[in-house]
Amino acid sequence: MAKNPINYSALKKNSPKIYKLIKKEEKRQKEGLEMIPSENYVSVEVLQALGSILTNKYSEGFPGRRYYGGNDVIDEIENYAIDLAKKLFKVPEALVQPYSGSPANLIVTMAVCKPGDVVMGLSLVSGGHLTHGANLSFSSIFYKAVNYSVGKDWKIDFDELEKLAVKNKPKLIWVGTTAYPFKLDYAKFRKIADKVGAVLVADCSHITGLIIAGEHESPVPYCDIVMTTTHKTLRGPRGAMILATDIGLKKDPELKTKLERALIPGAQGGPHNHQTAAIAVSLEEALKPSFRTYGKQIAKNAAVLAKELGTVSETHLVLLPLTDYGYGMGYQAQYALETAGITVNKNTIPGEPVSPFYPSGIRLGTPALTTRGMKKKEMIKIASWIKSALEEIRGHDTPKEKELRAQYIKDFKKKISGNKNLLSIKREIAQFSQKFPVPGID
Numbered sequence: 001m002a003k004n005p006i007n008y009s010a011l012k013k014n015s016p017k018i019y020k021l022i023k024k025e026e027k028r029q030k031e032g033l034e035m036i037p038s039e040n041y042v043s044v045e046v047l048q049a050l051g052s053i054l055t056n057k058y059s060e061g062f063p064g065r066r067y068y069g070g071n072d073v074i075d076e077i078e079n080y081a082i083d084l085a086k087k088l089f090k091v092p093e094a095l096v097q098p099y100s101g102s103p104a105n106l107i108v109t110m111a112v113c114k115p116g117d118v119v120m121g122l123s124l125v126s127g128g129h130l131t132h133g134a135n136l137s138f139s140s141i142f143y144k145a146v147n148y149s150v151g152k153d154w155k156i157d158f159d160e161l162e163k164l165a166v167k168n169k170p171k172l173i174w175v176g177t178t179a180y181p182f183k184l185d186y187a188k189f190r191k192i193a194d195k196v197g198a199v200l201v202a203d204c205s206h207i208t209g210l211i212i213a214g215e216h217e218s219p220v221p222y223c224d225i226v227m228t229t230t231h232k233t234l235r236g237p238r239g240a241m242i243l244a245t246d247i248g249l250k251k252d253p254e255l256k257t258k259l260e261r262a263l264i265p266g267a268q269g270g271p272h273n274h275q276t277a278a279i280a281v282s283l284e285e286a287l288k289p290s291f292r293t294y295g296k297q298i299a300k301n302a303a304v305l306a307k308e309l310g311t312v313s314e315t316h317l318v319l320l321p322l323t324d325y326g327y328g329m330g331y332q333a334q335y336a337l338e339t340a341g342i343t344v345n346k347n348t349i350p351g352e353p354v355s356p357f358y359p360s361g362i363r364l365g366t367p368a369l370t371t372r373g374m375k376k377k378e379m380i381k382i383a384s385w386i387k388s389a390l391e392e393i394r395g396h397d398t399p400k401e402k403e404l405r406a407q408y409i410k411d412f413k414k415k416i417s418g419n420k421n422l423l424s425i426k427r428e429i430a431q432f433s434q435k436f437p438v439p440g441i442d
């Protein structure tokens with residue numbers, strides 16, 4: 001991966017406001033520790049493709065079947081991205097045009113279901129994604145959403161899942177997570193989907209990099225369709241891909257056409273060609289042996305981090321309960337860590353005792369830090385900074401009275417922003433980070 005900075009000279013001269021803000025964000029990304037598990041640092045090559053003139057072109061349709069003229073080059077780019085996706089995931093068909101993960105999940109649902117059909121997915125508080133059947137998402141507004149959940153051990157409760165599936169006869173079952181630190185057993189999902197005649201769709205957005213590295217089983221042999229975002233552990237630009245598997249196409253030979261129609265005219269218009277080219281670049285990178293090493297290191301780092309923080313991770317992320325620190329401490333932890341230069345997100349924990357807005361945990365991950373070259377030694381150091389920063393939230397419990405919470409958090413932020421320990425950690429981290437370059441940043 002090239003490490004050279006991107007040349008912003010024209011922007012600096014003619015759009016100084018945006019130039020300055022990019023430089024400010026570069027500083028944040030470089031001097032802090034980016035630990036949101038769905039984030040990563042893309043290569044300079046990906047950035048260059050993304051910033052190219054390919055954004056100028058309209059290309060509604062698919063290679064060889066476009067609505068507008070002038071698409072010969074775009075066809076070559078999209079076909080190349082499709083071929084790389086098929087090779088990497090060993091699938092017969094791939095769509096690379098989805099703008100991002102949420103529209104991709106809308107496309108998949110529209111291809112498989114009619115409005116009002118039953119869709120099943122892991123509940124939000126159990127670590128599922130909004131688009132798998134959460135309140136206020138298209139997936140519960142236009143479809144009948146049924147959620148399964150995790151048990152007391154925080155792992156997917158297959159007994160409940162099977163009972164719910166038998167009772168509700170879903171058309172589609174999602175297997176995929178956004179805040180779940182354990183491996184997924186795709187075979188068990190397949191068995192239940194077959195029992196009730198449901199289409200099984202994997203949303204492996206979070207763990208795609210681990211799958212490529214052989215650190216997690218692939219959903220391809222078990223699922224009818226696979227959706228993945230391209231910007232998380234896969235380390236590409238923001239975007240998504242929909243893959244149709246052999247078993248999916250065998251059951252429904254029209255599957256590819258249904259997915260294409262759901263994409264356009266169903267849910268999207270012209271593809272983002274600059275994004276397609278950048279996806280192709282990231283797929284080239286993911287096909288190299290060095291990506292396997294990277295994916296394995298992500299998981300090793302997460303396991304060390306989890307152990308140091310007193311929990312476990314089988315993937316790239318750590319879901320840390322903060323109930324030992326007080327009541328509803330996720331917000332306070334996120335803010336204290338941010339003050340110390342560590343970016344994480346507050347998160348509900350299974351059986352969330354407080355509320356999704358004032359949750360009881362945080363979610364952290366290692367994909368971005370691993371891209372910077374950090375390993376076990378650095379994880380141990382980072383865990384010690386996290387533990388030290390979290391000591392500062394003790395005694396700042398979320399009020400039990402709901403009406404007092406917003407003001408309480410406002411006051412907490414003010415109080416903690418000048419905290420000496422947190423600011424001292426921030427300085428140490430800024431120093432430490434210098435040794436670990438970020439692609440594209442000086």
Ligand SMILES: Cc1ncc(COP(=O)(O)O)c(C=O)c1O
Binds near residue numbers: 103
């Ligand atoms: C499992 C899963 N699916 C889908 C998405 C949606 O992706 P996007 O944010 O690109 O719409 C996410 C994003 O967090 C996710 O974690």
